[in-house]
Amino acid sequence: MQQTIELTQQNQQVHRTVLDNGITVLLVENSAADIISGRIFLKNAGARGESRKKAGLAHLLSTVLTKGTQQLSAEEIADRVESVGAGLGADAAADYFLLTLKTVSADFSEVLQLLAEIMR
Structure with missing residues (x-):
């Protein structure tokens, strides 16, 4: 829709x-700007839904998300982001989990593919 x-x-x-x-x-x-900035909010994925046993898990995930995948090391991720002057980030709040990206439009496809790799 x-x-x-x-x-x-x-x-x-x-x-x-x-x-x-x-x-x-x-x-x-x-x-007016040749920049693409995106935010992905994952509802009900924040700290509020964590049990006592899993307290801090959303925050931990936001910290380690860009520290490597099965395909890419933390250094490779950082190099790819820095090579195009982009920004990638993650944050956890009480009610949601947030992923952010910012890049020039010419590099959007590459940065979006990198974000997809990180989210797998």
């Missing part, structure tokens, strides 16, 4: 799409 919402204060539109897997994508375009 696609939906467009007007933001009159900033004169921008928010495009909303729900993917087949249930993920909601919100997009705001800014033609």
